[in-house]
Amino acid sequence: MDDEHFLSRAFIEAGGIETLVAQDAPEMKILTEAERAETLRTTLDARPPGAAWLFGYGSLIWNPTIRSVERRTARIEGWHRAFCLVTRAGRGSKEHPGLVLGLEEGGSCTGMALRIEDDVLEYELSLLWRREMLTGAYVPRWVDLLDDQGVRFGSAVTFTVNVLGEQYAGHLARSTVIESLATATGTLGSAADYLFRTCDGLRMYGIPDAELDQLAAEVGAAQGQDGLRS
Template structure:
């Protein structure tokens, strides 16, 4: 049975927006994705922007017993760690008022009930906008250490071994890793993500040479 989370789980449009977003009720809302939402948002949106949020680093510290693993062999997916000196790159989606209720209900199930994530508000910077100081509030889903699927830090080789072994309803855990690495190289050239790329290298080293998977296009 998937884990249940009580924080920020109500589906109605107004109540489901964090307090600092409720003043924007009736206006478009941005949702930031830094994992599978990058290539598979699954909800309606009107605009898509590549960019980053500040003060967080991406880590493969969240367990996944549904999408990329199972109860016996949980996979590893990303969450965010507060880090004052880091930026995390991903994609933000603009959701209009008439799309919002359905989008939040869908994400509450996918990220909250099935994933163990809670919602927070962050500041999103579109690619190329920092020189002009433009930014916008965005919702983001973060798995905290309080959820039952949280696995925490491990060596890159240990995380890689878990990823190579795991598969869930959405496919192989390795596919998730390779899609994320492909996005960073293709959409964010020159941006280094040491944690991601070290796990990618360790995972590919564990794959038999005849079975290595080419990174699929996702940007």
């Protein structure tokens, strides 16, 4: 399944993700609409002064699904991207769980900042919450955005991993990460494709991530491919 088309704005608005998870992983605890709304309101109430941005570090780079008016690369400090979340729906199954990215504490991360207009901010974030906050696997928080000179240019909401959540899988052996990414697949496609698309998106915007590229090469080799796709 090509999730660039399947995981669309219309699909999210129609409640498709909730249906998908309920069908593929009925044992997973899904936040109620009221619980999601409460976390969104708490996040909006904590918004710093100035323009509102979203910081994407994984699939939000190549399939954001929200409407933004400006896009630019940015770095955040104190967090790094890692395959630290287990998924049994979308990019994995109960028999072969997949892994997706989250932000773990420590280091830094370069990704894509998307600026959202104030008059549509709450609605656009509500769609994002239906996509990213369905199971409470993430903790949304505001972070400082730095340009390539290290100068702060704004604040963005982003999704850090919930280390107390049942999906958290930090500090896995590299062999376990490679095996999971190389073999897991679900309704939205394979975990490997999620990795490869993220690498493609980072390269398209000139964002280097040697660690992720190396991981993609090892996953490709495990699948019998010749490393990274051209």
